[in-house]
Amino acid sequence: MTIAVDRPPDVDLSSIKTVKQVPYTEYFVSGHRTCQGCESALVMRYIAKAAGPRTIVLGSTGCMYVANTSYYTTPWVVPWMHTQLGAAGSAALGASAGLKVLMRKGKLKDEPINVIAFCGDGGGADMGLSAISAALTHAEYRFLVILYDNESYANTDIQLSGSTPYGAVTTFSPTGKQRRIMHTRWKKNTPGALVAGHPDAAYIATADAAYGVDFMNKVRKGLASGGPAFIHVLDPCPKGWHYDPQLSHELGKLAVETGIWSLWEMEDHVVKLNGTTRAIASGRAKRKPVREYLAQQGRFAHFKDEDYDLFQRRVDEQWTNWLIPGVVSFGIEAGTPLNMPTQSAPAVSEAISESV
């Protein structure tokens, strides 16, 4: 992984080999107002820890705004600024472009500064998707957008978002006498859509709060990528998913072990499956039944066998029918050559020159 600029010692973005190398210092400290067992808060902690002191963080509206930063106190050690619900992408772009031009013009000391903007699934997968998409086309700027996905508008009372799993109970999709399941849409594959559609993104990855070291390394890779980077991290929400807070870590792991959530990264324009996801894809690990994950969450308490079966079937398809397991949400016609034979490249350019 090439790092765009020489960094002073206090901007250490080297990879964390083992848990023993995780930096001790916190840049997001105790005293935020998040729920018991809030994995989104853990994600904030990991982001700050991995990025270190030469960082500015932009947080869009959501739990991690309202519950963390309540005037007249803050849990942040590094500078933090609010941005609007749909604006994580434009905030990251604006801040990094501002820093870049000031440094170029000599109005600000030229040094690497990590620009991180985060948003929830409401702010990222729904409202802010166009801004994130636009930001990821700006190869000349260096920033990281992190979508922390707790699968609902968890700050406003748990309403469904484009990232809420099929069938989940939310305050906009209650289970009732007439309709057991009101939310019948399948979860949007946001990271898959972004990685497929943004050839100039320097780094795109998925992560999971239960895999802290993997996530922190991805944060560092994103920041070191020298361009626009995006990470979609899944973080269990005891309040919205309705489970005992002590299960937060376990559910985070189960999401990956059941194959519902996948860990992967696109680095130097190549997609790699990571950890457990890789093991599953290569057959070294067996996917656990989705029921093990779903049945522990109150939001699926109304599920019947047929619902579990449907859910299992859809997840199976991610692994049997998708071009890249868990990543690209479509298959490809049998026999289709997956990449162009290299020798045909000149022929193409000739054809072009003839046509000119």
Added chain:
Amino acid sequence: MAIATQPGAAASAPKLEGEQELLVTGSEAIAHALRLADVDIVAAYPIRPYDAVMQAVATMIANGEMDCEYIVAEGEHSQFELVKHASAVGARAFVGSSGVGWFYAFEAIAVTAGLRLPVVANVGNRALDDPGAFGVEHNDALAVRDLGWLMTWVETGQEALDAALIAYKVAEDPRVMLPCAVSTDGAFLTHSQHLVKVPPREMVDKFLPAYDLGDRLFHPDNPITIAPQVDQDWLTEIRKQNDAAMRRAPEVIRDAYREYYELTGRQKEPFMETYMTDDADYVLVGQGTIAMPGRVIVRRLREQGHKVGFARLKWFRPFPAEEVIERLSGFKAVGIIDRDYSFGSPHHGGVLFTEFRAAFYDSPRRPAMINIIGGLGGREFTAADGQEMFTLLQKADAGELKTNVHWIGVRE
């Protein structure tokens, strides 16, 4: 007879060393001001008529005449959000929009004022959809009047350039630190070319200090949290701070105009320019390019022996109540021309009319005041309109009007 503004007034001002005269549109004139102000970042998104300024900036950058980040956003919301954050890290930022585009950015527009970030925006005034229309109405810019934006309307290409420079000076003043919207009437100013004097860089450097956020800079060396969530225990105090900043603005605006006038011989009057009002019985008031047909109408009526004058409001926020009362009291009748509407407002009149009425409420010498709504969607003001306005003013003076709001040139 006061002739503060009339065609060629700028041309008669003393020429400065290194000053250039160009024939440019109002939009291009603003682009020159941005170049001279060494603006650091510009965010563009297409919507006519404002986007002419973004096209001009792009050309300057392409030609190496200007060094700034030029970001084409994917929508107005992002466009305004990203300059807001660029401004927070210390970059002098410029943005703009028109009509419904300005409304698409409304959320970002509101928070920029709340955050006290001195972004300067050009509003190329345009009618709001539906129906789609390209011509000028002032309702787009006026919609943000309560949010803490400084708001000025300009008349000529020259004033557009001057006002853009003054806008940064005022907005970035530590006593103010509020965003500023410079409004230019669609077509009549954004797309028509005027002779404009472009001051030398040295003069602008003398006039406009570097943008300095001080201890509010969003930077790793300045450990702060900006805009945490508040509840009822705090919001009153925070709104009061914005109120205090806006209350300090008039003094800062006066200082800026005085300084600019000393350097250029232009922009003597900060808040209101009057034309043939000294001996007038009746005065018409408007903002923006309306002043041009307005003065023509005045001259026609003067030829007929009627003592009529015209006054142009230059700043709408802060609203210069003192000046307005001082200079419009004592006339027989005043006609406020609104190129906008405020449906269901008191009198069912326009926004300016409602504000002028409010400003005059405590004045013992308040004149008879009527509202003329016209020029909507860019419709031109004609000599016939002028005659009608004059008749209305006379009737108002004589107390013969049943209603004080009148739509001009509307087909029955």
Added chain:
Amino acid sequence: MHPNGSASAPASWSVEVVYRGIFQKRLANRISRGVVLGARREGKVGTAFARYGDSPERNGIPSKNFAVVATDEVELESSLARYEPERVEISIVVDDTMSKGVESWAWYGVQPINKLVVPGGFLLVTSDKEPEELLKAIKTKPYDYTLVVVPSPVHAGVFAPEGSASFAGLWVDNDDNTDWNCLAAVARVAPQVVSLDTVLTLVRERTKDEARVNAVKANYDQLKIRPVNAGEGSSTSFEEYQKPGWTQMREGIIVEAQQVGTRNPLYKKWSTRTRRPLVNFDTCIKCTQCWLQCPDECFEVTPEGTYEVVYEACIGCSICEEVCPVPDCIVMVNELAFDDNDSLYAVYKADPEAYRAFLQKHGVPLHPELVEKAKKTAAVHDVQERKWPVTVAGGEE
């Protein structure tokens, strides 16, 4: 007349319900609605509302809702369009661990549990503890009031998890009569707000279960009523925060960031905790999992490389207990057993034997067979990296 029959005679009564956010939302709502609906049966009027400042609620973070009952609309009006009454005749606490004090997630600081209780008023706490024990945790008041302990539900078939902070349960809501028992307790201390007959009628109508009706009546008879004199209770001091004015506040909606090694001094969060993790420093293998997985940055490395909990920051989510690979090395214990947030590592250092006894007293198996192995494990973090003060017996080291 006043609920306690004293001379002062308000014609309206305010009741607050203090509960654990989200976990007990429905329970608290049933109680406050029950007060109003019950009073209505008797011709009174009323309103029920949640404290808006607690919304959106956070799991476990103390929240409040209110019921106001009045003899007529005019009396009621003075209690409408409010966030929170300035005082209440009756405060109902549905989780006895909140006796130590409560801190909303909105910035009010930690407040005594009986803050709003008027002279001669009532503090109702659902608990299996004795009033004397609860009083040790409850802040003193300068005037007399009455503490009423509502014991756990006695009713076949109604689930009441043993030792649970809330009989009705936390993350699942067990319909175990706690709501009805609280209403009956209100009827006992303030019959003029709602009478027992009305409460029992409501139970009968809603549950269609005579056994439940009898259980509520039985609970009514078993209330532990303890008059509290001025000055009785815990002397713990609660900070009163002074809010600055607009001329002192920084412009641009700016607050100071925290410093490396500190914790947010204005929001300590411990009052969210119903159980606290106890660490067996002898068997800790320094694997860092508790430290790494804690969503509230509560763990600090000790000079030995083990990890201790900073209790003023811990909110009791139990994730550390869950992720700790060593059996019983981290065990969650009911919070009421402790009267401060001081470092238990300091206690351990002062007298390891005493600390082991203390762990056993709280039912933590010591696993001596694991101690040797633990001793051999190497420290991952150097205590030099720790900025948070290490406290040992006799103060800071």
